[in-house]
Amino acid sequence: MQIALNEARCSGCRTCQVICSLHNFNENNPKKAAVKIIGHFPAPGRYEINICNQCGLCAAVCPAEAIQEAGGVYRIDKEKCTGCGACVESCPSEAMVQHPAEKAPIKCVACGQCVELCQRGAIYDADAREVQ
Known part of the structure; x- marks a missing residue:
């Protein structure tokens, strides 16, 4: 699986961080997530997704x-x-x-849990579909 990002689709819900820590550490601890969501507000008003490439x-x-x-x-x-x-x-x-x-x-091991639960398609499997 090749994890790809479309930051314009990120709502900042941080579901990816919760599932990452749950899957890899059996803890609801976003500080142990291998994916980070960084808000840039008020300007430019967007979320940045930080994950190992x-x-x-x-x-x-x-x-x-x-x-x-x-x-x-x-x-x-x-x-x-x-x-x-x-x-x-x-x-x-x-x-x-x-x-x-x-x-x-802690680093991403491309387990795909974040891809599976990202409702908006901000984190997706580049091998499975084309960029939208």
């Missing part, structure tokens, strides 16, 4: 080699991760998060 820079800078690619998705091996934060600091899209309750940073 799977560029791989995190894997390139990881000193523990804890981030590996499989099927176009970069995943963190929590056993190998030292929690140094080099990947978080180097992420060009600022899509990785370090939560104090977790040793390893």
Whole structure:
């Protein structure tokens, strides 16, 4: 699955953040979500969706080699991760998060839960349909 964005369709409901934390951590804790919704108000009056684009820079800078690619998705091996934060600091899209309750940073693994529940199509599977 290739996650794509249409920020113009985002209403800021943050359902994507809730389902992400529920699916990956069994917690209703949007601060543990791998997707972030950032409101830019009053100007320009829009929401920004921040999610990993799977560029791989995190894997390139990881000193523990804890981030590996499989099927176009970069995943963190929590056993190998030292929690140094080099990947978080180097992420060009600022899509990785370090939560104090977790040793390893949090990043999108393209599970598709946000895609499934985004009512407005702001987050969608680019492989499944064309951009609207």
